[in-house]
Amino acid sequence: MSHDSPAHRLTQLKVLENESIHIMREVVAEFRNPVMLYSIGKDSSVMLHLARKAFYPDKIPFSLLHVDTGYKFKEMIEFRDQYTKEIGAKLIVHRNEAAIARDMNPNQHGVARCCGALKTEALLEALAAGGYDAAFGGARRDEERSRAKERVFSIRDNFGQWDPKNQRPELWDIYNSRIHDGESVRVFPISNWTEMDVWMYIREENIPIVPLYYAAQRPMVERGPHLIPADETQHLLEGEKPKMVMSRFRTLGCSPCTGAVRSSATTIDEIIIEAAAATRSERETRIIDHGSNSMEDKKREGYF
Amino acid sequence: MTIKNDDMELLRLVTVGSVDDGKSTLIGRLLVDTKGAFEDQLMAVRKNNDNVNEGDVVEGKDIDLARLTDGLQAEREQGITIDVAYRYFSTPKRKFIMADCPGHEQYTRNMVTGASTASAAIILVDARKGVLTQSRRHTHIIGLLGLSHLIVAVNKMDLVDYAEEVFERIKAELSDFCAQQNIHDLICIPISALEGDMVVERGDKMPWYKGHTVLETLESLEVSDQIDTRSFRFPVQYVNRPQSDELHDFRGYAGRVVSGTVKTGDEVQVLPSGHTTRIKEIVTFDGNLAEAFAPQSVTLTLEDEIDISRGNMIVHSDQLPTTADEFAATICWMGDEPLSLRKKYFIKQTTNTVRAVVTEICYRTDTNTLEHLTDIDQLSMNEIGKIKLKLLSPLTYDSYADNHATGSFIIIDAFTNNTVAAGMIAKS
Structure with a gap:
């Protein structure tokens, strides 16, 4: 431009x-x-x-x-x-x-x-x-x-x-x-x-972002519809077993309340393609938005 | 595959109409058909929680489209739209920012908020009811705000058997009303938002209509309002003087080119002082520019050291605006308490805030008949009229007709700090 x-x-x-x-x-x-x-x-x-x-x-x-x-x-x-x-x-x-x-x-x-x-x-x-x-x-x-x-x-x-x-x-x-x-x-x-x-601008301006936005193999547990990161701050519920899942985060909040999505998008271009095809809003992975x-x-x- | 938006343009539009004219259905239809709403957002506003077929929801059936846009609890409880909701959707050609405005008269001030940033308006008219008082009020406000494009969507055509003469009658009536206030670029479209006719798809019910659908119209409207061909105006927002050693001598004037263009070397005048100098550099984070144009935010440096502060305006010496301590203006009153000739107000115009008093209420406009009612001693909430203002110190301005950015202002109640009016400076 x-x-x-x-x-x-x-x-x-x-x-x-x-x-x-x-x-x-x-x-x-x-x-x-x-x-x-x-x-x-x-x-x-x-x-x-x-x-x-x-x-x-x-x-x-x-x-x-x-x-x-x-x-x-x-x-x-x-x-x-x-x-x-x-x-x-x-x-x-x-x-x-x-x-x-x-x-x-x-x-x-x-x-x-x-x-x-x-x-x-x-x-x-x-x-x-x-x-x-x-x-x-x-x-x-x-x-x-x-x-x-x-x-x-x-x-x-x-x-x-x-x-x-x-x-x-x-x-x-x-x-x-x-x-x-x-x-x-x-x-x-x-x-x-x-x-x-936001994604287009990050690409156009080469803006650094937290690597968690890019897909990688990460330990996760499945909780209802959510994919929850199984890191050290996570209280695992009974019967939950972490497994490695190729995943990334669409939004970042607190680890116990931020779900990941299954994804293979490892570049900004791939993230944009994924965002363009998304049929569900990014905040769906934020547990705080749900409930009363x-x-x-x-x-x-x-x-x- | 790479998704690009290098040449995507932006169109800001506003949708207005009376209560129950099907505005939410139209917006819902546009959002669903352009994928401007996500599945989880649609599922959240489904009509009942039992036995919902997700496929129907995604197609826009079986959902309460009004609840998609009525984002506040009070709105959902009362089933009415109180405030503007901003909605975003795009087609391969354009991104649209849509201000969805309330229809009730008591929330007209929120409608003005939504319309003030738009360049196109869609006014909904119910084909069965025809042109209502509220349609006229909204059309008048759109005209006052000087939006470039006015689209009238005559909705619920399915309930009048898609009759061409119903559409033509409404079109003629509104065209007349618009002509009286110098709005000539009126586009009328017969639609059924519920059935989807002439919104995104043409449908097969109205072969007599040869014009564009709503979405085709939105995609083909001229986006540029030629603000770059108007006189150069640069209200100084902020004086940039870095406190570091290596930038010790830097003195830049940060602001937005609100109209026109400016090049390095141009002779400029600083108002209200009237000092002249030349543009030395046009500084941006991405490197210096040879030329800047509206609506770019840049930082200017000047050849000479002149005392300049926020609220000053930099212009070309051969295209001067007016600098004066009084003017007449048309205003939309928004305060809970009526406009009073005895109260003190602040005027904020461009980057200036000055004290002011209203010296005269010239008239109030009856937005239904466009009649000017004189002998008025106050303007109440949602009323429109012409007033004269006296300022404690001068402002640099153009008429709103010549320049929206330098001809617009807000009135602030000095006691409550609330924004109580939107003002448009009249040609003197």
Whole structure:
């Protein structure tokens, strides 16, 4: 794609890229103390890349915040430490140490309670501790139906909660960043990107991602419809036996609650072919999205 | 095999209509037929939990399509759409971002939110009911927002025996209404979203209709709105001054080319100060460019050291916008409390936020008759009218008709911080 083609046309990916950069700059210009939530996943990789572009030649002018539940895959933590160092980004890691000390886990306490303590509570603690008035997140509207409804600038009250029935109108690309003391804004610069866009962009820009996205032989157990990684953080249920399965992850979360898919896609091109042929959404492998505690409930409580 | 999207274009569209006009069915049909919805998402909105044939669900039968788009619990409980949902689908030619808007009058502000970023609109009209008050309201708003394309889908043709004269009558009525407000590029399509006629497939019920189907129309609309042929406008978003030794002397102005094009060496003027200089570099992460065009986000460096901050606008010296501390504008009021001449507001336009007062409400528009009602002392939620504003400090702007990016603004309530209006600056 040449930038100075006489027709002055941008591909849809470039339109999205330019929109995301515009949003990031608006936030840095208008907020006192922004931070970027960094989950280490592919969407976070894209967000980081966009942030580098937005503020070039300067370094990214805000910190990255990783909420570590203690259940992240070790490949994720390695990737996080190595990549953020390489690009010179400031990284803050926050854990809900009290809950981790109590051995909070999804098997004994349930997925909803575990997520509530290790993710939502930890996130709200970290945001309060940092005094951040704006936090970037990499959520996309195509992921889930309550996310499809959320504004780019999503206002949260003093408790970090979302009121979906009372969202501010959001006109054109003019974002209202005026908030009261104690309120904050969650900002979603890649709202309009789809899973396919993310993969296409990763390929076009050669963006590094956690190797777990590529297929390899990995130890797995089959639990209902899910393929669950049998690593050291996993509490195996009675009768479950790990076996090696050629598999990869479409999305990355906590290891006990993130299913893998059978796949032989070892290159980005193969992943894109697989994503294009997929008949089921990527979040299907995320156990937290299922059950009575929906994404909307979690978002109301302060989750991203 | 490699999947490419090197030349895929983006079309942003908005779908509007009254309650029960079959909008959700149309959207569901488009999503299912273009594979914009996944099987697990469709299974989650099936009509009943027993004996469901997954094949039927995948084909869009036996599912409650409205529940696919009504993403909030309150919406599903009440069975109505409250807020905009954004939906994504693509064909080999294009990616579509679709803002699915509520039909109820009380949620008009959310409809305006969805329409403001779109370049094409689909307005649903129920063939049995014809053109309703809400159809006229939505058409008027689409016209005010200046969307490039307006598609009217006359739905439920199956319930009027696919009668051509019903379609022609509705088409004539809406064409008249549009002509009164200078919308001339109107495309009318007779459809049955439920049966699938003229949505993706033509069907065999309406041989008298020779035009495109809905999807063919969406694929053939001109995407470019020629923003690159308009005057160059660059609102400065952010001054980039790295705090590192090797970039000690770098001073760049980050922003988006909102219209027109700019080349290195161009003579430019910085507003409101009026200082002139030349473009030294167009800096991006991927290397410097010789030329930048809308809607690219870039960083400009200039030949001379000039005091420039966020809110300034860089333009070509021979194509100047207006800089003034008052203007007239058409607004859609969105606040819970009515517009008041005594209250203090903020105006955010491009990258500027200034204090303002409303000095006059010129009129309110009756969106059904397009009549201008004068002697008005307030505008309430979802009402449209023309006002005059006085600003505490000047803004640099164009009329909305000349330039959507520099002619649009929002009004923010200084007390609640809520966005209470969408504004479009009038030609002076």
